[in-house]
Structures are given as C-alpha cells and as structure tokens.
Amino acid sequence: MSGLLGQLEFLRPHWLWVFAALPFLAWWWRARRRARSAWSESVDPHLLAHLIEARGARRGAPGPALALLAFVLAALALAGPSWRLGTQPLWEQGTPLVIAVDLSSASLADDLPPTRLLRARAKVDALLRARAGGQVGLVAFADDAFTVAPLTADAANVALFVDALAPDIMPVDGHRPARAIERAARLLRRAGFDRGDILLLTGDADAAARRAAASAAGDGYRVSVLGLGSARGGDYRDTAGRVRAARLDAAALRALAAAGGGAYAEIAAGDQDLRALGVLEATAVAGIDRGGRAGVRLDEGYWLLLPLLLLAALAFRRGGMLGAVLLCLWLPLSPVQAQQAQEREAAAEREPAEDLIGGGLWRRADQAAHARMRRAIEAFRSDDFAAAERAWRELPGAEAAYNRGNALAKAGRYEEAIAAYDRALALRPGMEDAVANRAAVEAAMQRQPPSGPRADAAGEPREGQPPQAPQEGSPPPEDEPGGDTPGKGEGSGDEQQDAEPPPQPTDAQAQEDADAAQRERMRRQLQAEDPGEDDQSAAAAAETSEERELREANEAWLRRIPDDPGGLLRAKFQLEHERRRRGGAD
Incomplete structure (x- = not known):
C-alpha cells in the first residue's frame, strides 16, 4: 500500500x-439546513440549540456525508x-518537402x-510516387x-497538377x-514547421x-538543387519568338x-539523383527512432466513477432506483404480441436461415417477397x-403464377x-406467354406415354422441356401495389433472364405458333433491355436535314475545344499576379 501511495x-x-471550497460549502449547507428547520418558525432562535429531536434527525440523515463523499x-x-x-x-513527424x-x-x-520541362515533370512525378x-x-x-499545391500528406493529390506545369501558365516570363x-x-x-526541405x-x-x-537555411529549411540541362546547352524560343540558348551552370x-545547407545533383534517368539529395524519405524530427515506444502515465480516474454511480443511485427517491433496475431487467424479457410471434415463426418456416441472420426480421413485406422471388429463380x-x-x-400476382407453371411443367406436373x-x-387476361405455354403443355400431355408422367424420362427430351424460364427481371413488389408485377410480355423487366427454348410439338401449327411467340418475346426483351436505342433511332428518323446539319456543326465545334488542363492554374496565377501588382496581401 505504501508503495502504491x-x-x-x-x-x-x-x-x-x-x-x-469545502469550508464555504459546509457553512452554506449548515445555514441552509438551519433556515429550513421545521421548528424555526415556532421556536425562538436561542432555544433551537436545545432541541433533542432535531439533533437526532440531523445525526441520522446520510445526505451530507454522501454529498461530501461524492464531492471528494x-x-x-x-x-x-x-x-x-x-x-x-x-x-514521428517526417520533415516536409x-x-x-x-x-x-x-x-x-x-x-x-x-x-527540360518534360524531364522535370517526369522526375517530380517519380518523386511523389516514391x-x-x-x-x-x-x-x-x-x-x-506561385503555389501550385500547398503542403499536404496526400502526394497523389499533388501529382494531379504535374501534367499541367508549362511555361504558358505563368503570367510573366x-x-x-x-x-x-x-x-x-x-x-x-x-x-507551422520549423524544419523542412526545399x-x-x-x-x-x-x-x-x-x-x-x-536565409532559408538560417530559418531551419534546407535547400537542395536538382540541375536541369547539360553543359553543351540547348536552344529554345522565348515568349517573343527569339531563339536563345540555355546551358547548365553547375x-x-x-x-x-x-x-542552403543542402546537396546538389544533376538530373539522371534513374533515382540515384533523388537518393543523393536525400528527398525520397522524410527524415525524422528530433532524431526519434522509428517504431520506438515511450512510457506514459495512465489516467486511472475512471475507476472513481464506479462509486460515484453508486452514490448517484442512492440520491434517487427511496425505492425508485430499485424499480428502474427491475424495469430494465424486465423489458428485454417481456413477451411480444402473439400475432407478431406467429408471423415471425411463419416467416422463419418459409425463409431460409440466412435471411434471419442477414436481417430478414427487419425487412418489409415487399422486400421479403422480392428476396423469395430471387431464390425461386436461383432454384x-x-x-x-x-x-x-x-x-x-x-x-402473389400473375407473374408468380406464370413462373410457377413453368416450374411445374419442368418437373413434369x-x-x-x-x-x-x-x-x-x-x-391478367390475354397474357400471351401464358397462352403459348399452356398450349405447349397441353400438346405435351397428349403425346405423354402411359409409362410415366414425363416423356423425357423415356428418352424424348424435347417433350419435357419447360415452356419458358421464370421471368427474373420483374421488379420488386414495392414498385406496383397489389403484388402483380408486369410480365415480360409487356417489356417492363430490368434484367430479364434468357428464355428457355420453346417446346417442340409435333403439330406443325403449334410449332409455328410457338416460334412466333418466341420471336415476339425476344423482340420485347431487347426493347426492354435497351429502350433508349429505339428512342434514338426514332428521333434520328424524325430529324430534318436542317436539324441534322445543326447537330453535326455543334458536334464539330465541341471537338475543336482544346483540352487545356492548365487553364485553372493559369487563371489562378494571373489573379495572384494582379493582386501583387496592386500591393495586395500575398
């Protein structure tokens, strides 16, 4: 114990x-209790000190002691x-650059x-990446x-401006x-950096x-130089169009x-120049080793919150805290309504276990129906x-009944x-897909051999083929009240499944009707998958020659607009240049 202290x-x-402040609080408490005494209105002040009942009441009251303990x-x-x-x-904070x-x-x-410019841009990009x-x-x-990008820890953000660097973005050469x-x-x-690299x-x-x-070195900023150019020099044109020569002054x-207290290196094809300058890695501030750990004092004051909570519980009205605790313990165990429990049990029987684990209990009815539809398609x-x-x-709905018929036909029922x-x-009266598939199933029933319910079990696969695959693309029931989703025959599906081959009845007329229905379904499916194509073709057909010429002229004009990534920097630098000329703040 002495060691802990x-x-x-x-x-x-x-x-x-x-x-x-404890003495002042004690004096205030005593004065308040004396002023609120029940005998103070009936007994003279010089007799209050001799009241035994009041003394006993004060002696048995735990309020002041508990308040003092909570304060401490x-x-x-x-x-x-x-x-x-x-x-x-x-x-560890690395030195900025x-x-x-x-x-x-x-x-x-x-x-x-x-x-030189392209080599410099490539070198800056390599430095930012490495x-x-x-x-x-x-x-x-x-x-x-001018500042192209302020200091930031996101080097990729700075790299976005590298390709825009060019002499034409500068206001004055x-x-x-x-x-x-x-x-x-x-x-x-x-x-806020007192050290850094330039x-x-x-x-x-x-x-x-x-x-x-x-001057920068005196402020703690090291200046290094990467030389651009060669000793033999090269020609360039200035802003006036005159040819000039530039040589590297090493x-x-x-x-x-x-x-500047830094290093010098000439630009090279690899990264040896950047390594020689020491700018590939940010040096540590104050020489702290990377990965080091330091001892710190741990704040243990939170342990004192536990007795404070107990004292706060005692401050409630007598019996009130006990009732609150019992209420908190009883609420999670309280039974729900019988109807809700029965509905949840029925949903658990209908839906697989992964729905209950993945949040099925919190789904709306339309979302649960859509999930069952997806599972039916997968099955x-x-x-x-x-x-x-x-x-x-x-x-519910005509689509569900139609697709159920497809599954039953596939099963031979x-x-x-x-x-x-x-x-x-x-x-849905007049549903063409249902009419065609019903006729195909009736034809298959007429050709069904007496030895078994399915003709394909006897070696004739064409008679057991399903009339059509289920319509996967019908939207969730929340898109249309009542549960009747639009059928594929109306072209409202978003991601419709490729249709299965139609049945092949022996009757020539039935075969022709099935082929026609299949072609019509494919046409409507293509229209549903890309409705904008027909609209564009119709608009192009309705376009007059004058409108076509105007549209082509606008497109040609848009293609002539130059792609200028440095336009924003050029405008920014020009505004700063004008403000500096007027003597404004930099």
Missing part, C-alpha cells in the same frame, strides 16, 4: 484546488490520479531530350513564384529562383538565389546548394424445380402447370 501522481493537480471522489477523478506507467508508440519547378521559357530547351512519409507541396516559378525559395520557405513557415529544379542561379537559400547551382436455374415451385406459390397458367390468365 509512493507512485501516486496527479496528471491534473490544479483540480485539487476545489477542496479549498469527483475532485480526485478530475485531478487524474495515476499510479502506474504504460507504453505508447512514438508518433516543397518542390520548386522552373517554368521559365528556358525549360523548353532541348538539351535534355525531349525537353517518397515515403512527410508532407509535400509544389511551387512553380518564372519571373515570380523570367527566371528568378530566389522568389521560389522565398515562396517555399513561406509555405513551410505558415504550416528542392529546386532549375538550370542556373544568381546571387539573389544564394542569399535567399542562406557551379552556380552547387554554390546555391551549399548556401430454377439449379434445376431444383420443386423448391422453385414452392417459392413461386407463396408470391402438367396438369398443375395448366392450372397455374389458368390462374395467371385469370389475374
């Missing part, structure tokens, strides 16, 4: 100052008592085939520097890398750039990197015609199939 610390000790427990819990150590992983890309007209020089950890930002510069370094340092500073991609530098790099870039496809017939039997088709025709 020796390890006790308070994480928020300022809460212990609330104990200084709450204050100690808020103070955060801790008597043991725990471990937690150290959160701001990439500054030269978008002057010199970036179009061809000494790095195909151009960099591990740390936030990344992107800056573009020419005569001035020029080459001032000092502005890029200052802009990058400002981004790091505004993001990577400059350019071909030369001046004294102003070296001074800006030294000495000036090395001096700039040295002033039909797996040749479980008995299960399909049972599922269709429970569903022709008389029941005819009865099911009659039921479908009674619900």
Whole structure:
C-alpha cells in the first residue's frame, strides 16, 4: 500500500484546488439546513440549540456525508490520479518537402531530350510516387513564384497538377529562383514547421538565389538543387519568338546548394539523383527512432466513477432506483404480441436461415417477397424445380403464377402447370406467354406415354422441356401495389433472364405458333433491355436535314475545344499576379 501511495501522481493537480471550497460549502449547507428547520418558525432562535429531536434527525440523515463523499471522489477523478506507467508508440513527424519547378521559357530547351520541362515533370512525378512519409507541396516559378499545391500528406493529390506545369501558365516570363525559395520557405513557415526541405529544379542561379537559400537555411529549411540541362546547352524560343540558348551552370547551382545547407545533383534517368539529395524519405524530427515506444502515465480516474454511480443511485427517491433496475431487467424479457410471434415463426418456416441472420426480421413485406422471388429463380436455374415451385406459390400476382407453371411443367406436373397458367390468365387476361405455354403443355400431355408422367424420362427430351424460364427481371413488389408485377410480355423487366427454348410439338401449327411467340418475346426483351436505342433511332428518323446539319456543326465545334488542363492554374496565377501588382496581401 505504501508503495502504491509512493507512485501516486496527479496528471491534473490544479483540480485539487476545489477542496479549498469545502469550508464555504459546509457553512452554506449548515445555514441552509438551519433556515429550513421545521421548528424555526415556532421556536425562538436561542432555544433551537436545545432541541433533542432535531439533533437526532440531523445525526441520522446520510445526505451530507454522501454529498461530501461524492464531492471528494469527483475532485480526485478530475485531478487524474495515476499510479502506474504504460507504453505508447512514438508518433514521428517526417520533415516536409516543397518542390520548386522552373517554368521559365528556358525549360523548353532541348538539351535534355525531349525537353527540360518534360524531364522535370517526369522526375517530380517519380518523386511523389516514391517518397515515403512527410508532407509535400509544389511551387512553380518564372519571373515570380506561385503555389501550385500547398503542403499536404496526400502526394497523389499533388501529382494531379504535374501534367499541367508549362511555361504558358505563368503570367510573366523570367527566371528568378530566389522568389521560389522565398515562396517555399513561406509555405513551410505558415504550416507551422520549423524544419523542412526545399528542392529546386532549375538550370542556373544568381546571387539573389544564394542569399535567399542562406536565409532559408538560417530559418531551419534546407535547400537542395536538382540541375536541369547539360553543359553543351540547348536552344529554345522565348515568349517573343527569339531563339536563345540555355546551358547548365553547375557551379552556380552547387554554390546555391551549399548556401542552403543542402546537396546538389544533376538530373539522371534513374533515382540515384533523388537518393543523393536525400528527398525520397522524410527524415525524422528530433532524431526519434522509428517504431520506438515511450512510457506514459495512465489516467486511472475512471475507476472513481464506479462509486460515484453508486452514490448517484442512492440520491434517487427511496425505492425508485430499485424499480428502474427491475424495469430494465424486465423489458428485454417481456413477451411480444402473439400475432407478431406467429408471423415471425411463419416467416422463419418459409425463409431460409440466412435471411434471419442477414436481417430478414427487419425487412418489409415487399422486400421479403422480392428476396423469395430471387431464390425461386436461383432454384430454377439449379434445376431444383420443386423448391422453385414452392417459392413461386407463396408470391402473389400473375407473374408468380406464370413462373410457377413453368416450374411445374419442368418437373413434369402438367396438369398443375395448366392450372397455374389458368390462374395467371385469370389475374391478367390475354397474357400471351401464358397462352403459348399452356398450349405447349397441353400438346405435351397428349403425346405423354402411359409409362410415366414425363416423356423425357423415356428418352424424348424435347417433350419435357419447360415452356419458358421464370421471368427474373420483374421488379420488386414495392414498385406496383397489389403484388402483380408486369410480365415480360409487356417489356417492363430490368434484367430479364434468357428464355428457355420453346417446346417442340409435333403439330406443325403449334410449332409455328410457338416460334412466333418466341420471336415476339425476344423482340420485347431487347426493347426492354435497351429502350433508349429505339428512342434514338426514332428521333434520328424524325430529324430534318436542317436539324441534322445543326447537330453535326455543334458536334464539330465541341471537338475543336482544346483540352487545356492548365487553364485553372493559369487563371489562378494571373489573379495572384494582379493582386501583387496592386500591393495586395500575398
């Protein structure tokens, strides 16, 4: 016990100052009790101290003691008592990186085939994909520097802007890398970083750039340089159309990197240049090892909430808490209405166990019916015609009766199939599919041999074929009240199943009628699957020559609109440039 007290610390000790209010609370409580005494209105004040009954009543009342105990427990819990150590992983923040890309007209020089700009964009994209950890930002510069993407931990978001980098998005042509370094340092500073890396991609530098790099290094930001170009140089055209030459000034870039406390490397085909600059991985802040753990004090104040809850229970009216506890224990065990229980048992008998596990008890009636329809279709496809017939039997409407007849016919129960088709025709008179399939089943019954109920069992598969597969695509019952879903013959299904081959009766007229019905069903099915095609063809047929010419002219004009991914950046930079010229805030 003494060892536990020796390890006790308070994480928020300022809460212990609330104990200084205890004397004032005690005085207030005593004065309040004295003022509310029942004898105070009948007995003189100098005689109240001699009342034995009042003293006994006060002595037996547990209210003040319980209130005092609750006050002490709450204050100690808020103070955060801790008597043991725990471990937690150290959160490591990598150094951020701001990439500054030269978008002057010199970036179009061809000494790095195909151009410096394309090589720089490819290198930036590779860096963003390969960099591990740390936030990344992107800056573009020419005569001035602009923020393409602020610092973010989502490098993929920054990579979206890489393909839009081009000299034509800059408001004014020029080459001032000092502005890029200052802009990058400002981004790091505004993001709250006192350390960071700046990577400059350019071909030369001046004294102003070296001074800006030294200033950034003094603020804790390391400036590294990736040289673009070659010693032999290359030609490019400036904004005025004049041909100029650009060469890599490696000495000036090395001096700039040295002033910024960073490294210098010339652009290469692989990633050895990025590795030499040390920008592929974000270095850890304060030299904390990765994966390390540190000991921290654990707040044990929540243990004091248990006695506080017990005291809160005692604060209720006498007997009230006991009744509340009994009510909470009784509610989950209270029986539901008999009718609801019977309905649930019936649903459990009709539906498989996976429906009850997957939320069948919370389904609406139309959703449950649609689920049974899907199971019936799956049973039909797996040749479980008995299960399909049972599922269709429970569903209302002409479609269900029609598909039940298909399952019965497939099972060889022709008389029941005819009865099911009659039921479908009674619900929807003139249903062509039901009429055709009923006639086919009657013809099959006339040819049925006396040795068995199914002709295909005797080696004649054509006589046992189903009239038609169930109509899978009929929408759920919630789409049409009453449960009658539109049949496939009306072309309202969304994902109708391919129809089974029609029966092949020996009678030539019956065969011709079945073929005609099958062709009509296929035509309506194609129309149901792609209704927009007929509408488009009808609209094209009704289009006049003048309307056709106008439509073709509009399409040709739309094709001439250039795809300009840098338009947004160009407009953004132009607005910033105008604001800076007017002396506005940057």
